[in-house]
Amino acid sequence: MSGPPAHPGLYRHPTRSEIIEQAVAEGHDADIPTSVGSLRQISSNVSTPHAASKSPHPTAATTDLEKGAISSDEDGEIEEINEEEEDPDVVFWDGPNDPENPMNWPANKRWGTVAVVSGLTFLTPLASSNFAPGVPEVMKDFHSTSDLLSGFMVSVYVLGFAFGPMIIAPLSEIYGRLPLYHTCTVIFLIFTVAAGVSTNMTMFIVFRFIMGSFGAAPMVLGGGTIADLISREQRGTAMSVWMMGPTIGPCVGPIIGGFLTQAKGWRWNFYFVAIVGGAFLIGAIIFMKETSAPVILERKAKRLRAETGNPKLRSKLASDLSTNDLFKFSIARPLKMLFLSPICFAISVYIAITYAYLYILFTTFTRVFSTQYHWTGGIIGLSFLGLGIGSLTGQIVFTHFGNRLTQKHMERGDFVPEHRLYIMTPGAILLPIGFFIYGWGVQYHVHWIVPLIGTWFVGFGLMLIFMPSTTYLVDVFTIHAASAMAASTVLRSLCAAFIPLSSEKMYAAMGYGWGNSLLGFVGFACAPIPFLFIKYGDRIRGKSTLIL
Structure with a gap:
């Protein structure tokens, strides 16, 4: 019934960093069980008393977060597991080749699941902005002339x-990923159709908000699904494909x-x-099965208890956290970190400011290019092209050069989280330079290629800010990285939903030149942040007193 962890060729306890990496990929903190264990469990070694006596582990402390949790389980120590001395009442995989383990599923099944999840993760962010070129038609059909509503009908989706993630994440820990995928996708599709048949502005905005809430599911669950299925050696490729959805999808949507x-x-x-979402839903029903190891093993333990009559059987990855604890960690912990941690x-x-800038452009491109360049119909969608290409270029540059820089410092043995920020500085x-080029280009009706070049700089700069800062939060907060990222997600979504509502009034009062220059000046005011953390980040982390 029990067996070694699901790492081919390894019969050992996972290290602290392996658990943290898996937890981050699965989208929760490392004191909640992952498919390889949790930092709560790493201290007890209930299934290996011999190993525990050989090298005891103290409880993974939730101490000074920005310094990292204290643990003696560092990466250098690997413990061999003596299967004969394992607790016979602990249910785990039946050896490293257990077919129930998602890591051992056939390659076509694993990568088929990744393809479906990546498709959903591309579609739902795309739906946040794809109808932006049609905003004037929507306003006409609903007999509205409100600039506020013309922006909010786009950005309310991001709200x-x-x-959505505050509810989806803890529910997935209780019921598994698969029911959440199916349920959220069905509700997303229902309200997508409902938005399409809306007859007034109130219906439309409410339905858009519900679309966004349930459309967040693939982004909340996708990283964990990939971590469940794909080995660490191949995971980078899968994650890169999956990440194209949130980064490129919103820019491709308006072009279509x-x-x-x-x-x-x-x-x-x-x-x-x-229609596209329905096709992905059919694919999900056909190809996808539950991938969450704690859920699979809990079902296995329940089945074995019924078959053997042994009520003591329990999953090795069973959590001692209550439902209330899961919701508390999902909601209260990120908010506490956001307001009490200077780094977070x-x-x-x-991140929130740059993300709000993205939706300012999404909500105003149609009017800007229709009034300044007299673009109409499908051509207006091409105004998003510079932003999309810039975002894609930024992602490629970050992946290539950011990883090389990090690897170089890791090989030297002098890596610190602040090394992530070097590529953030350009x-x-x-980003602000792009707004100056874009703003004054459209102000003076310069050839349309000039503002598109400006938005290329904006997209490129945005990716070089967004992606390194996210990995920086992961490295700084280690076992609570998911809560730090959740805090960032909530703030950036709120800003992206509400800040663009003032953009039309700003442009009306200041013009496109000075209006976008204001955005550029704010960007320059924020520009010292990575430089300051590169210089003082280690000192700030050393003085941190944040305790959860």
């Missing part, structure tokens, strides 16, 4: 991204939406998403 609006009307943007607060604010400068 759902702030609230512009031509679709011209050909079929704005409502078909929602029907298109529903500063980085999250910076992004901090290029």
Whole structure:
């Protein structure tokens, strides 16, 4: 019934860093069980008393977060497991080749699941902005002239991204990932169609919010699914494909939406998403099975208790956390970190500002290019092209050069989290420069390629800010990295939903030149953040007193 951890060729306890890495990929903190264990369990070694006496582990302390939790289980110590001395009442995988272990599923089944999850993760962010070129038609159909509502009908979707994960994440720990995928996708599709058939503004905005709330599921669960299925050696490729959804999807959406609006009307943007989403749902029903190791093993333990009559059988990955604890960790802990940690607060604010800038552009591109360049129909969707190409380029540059820089310091043995921020520094400068080029280009009707070049700089800079800062939070907060990222996600989603609402008034009062220059000046004001943490981050972490 019990067996060694699911690492081919290894019969040992996972190290602290392996548990942390797995927890981050699964989207929760490392004191909640992962598919390889948790830092709560690493101290007890209930299944290996011999190993415990050989090298005892203190409880993984939740101490000074920005210094990292204290643990004697560092990466250098690997303990051999003596299977004969394992607790016979602990249920685990039946050896390293157990077919129930998702890591051992056939390659086509594992990568088919990754493809479906990546498709859903591309579709739901795409749906946040795909109808943006059709906003004037929506306003006309609903007999509204409100600049506030014209922006909010786009950005309200992102408001759902702030609230949905707070419920989805803890529920997935209780019921598994698969029921959440299916349930959230069905609800997302229902309200996507509902938004497409809306007859008034109130219906439309409410349905868009619900779409965003349930459309967040693939982004909340996808990283964990990939971590369940793909080995560490191959995971980088899978994660890169999956991450293209949140980063590139919102920029691709309006390009498709512009031509679709011209050909079929704005409502078909929602029907298109529903049709594609329905195809992915069918694929999910056919290809996907539960991948969460704690859930699979809990079901196995329940089945064996019924078959053997032994009520003592328990999953090795069983959690001692109550449902209330899971929701507390999902909601209260991120908020506490956001307001009490200077690193989490500063980085999250910076990410939130840049993310809000993205949705300022999404909500105003249609009007800017229709009034300044007289673009109409599907051509308006091409105004998003510079931003999309810049974002893709930034992601490629970060993946290549950021990883090389990190690897170099790791090989030297002098790596600190602040090394993640070096590649962030050019992004901090290029982002505001892009707004100056874009703003004054459209102000003076310069050839359309100039503002598109400006938005290329914006997209490129945004990725070089967003991606390094996210990995920095992971490295700083280690076992509570998921809570730090959740705090950042909530703040950036709120800012992206509400800050763009003032953009039309800003442009009306200041013009496109000075309006975008204001955004550039704010960007320059934030630019010292990575430089300050590169110089003083280690000192700030050393003085941290945040305790959860």
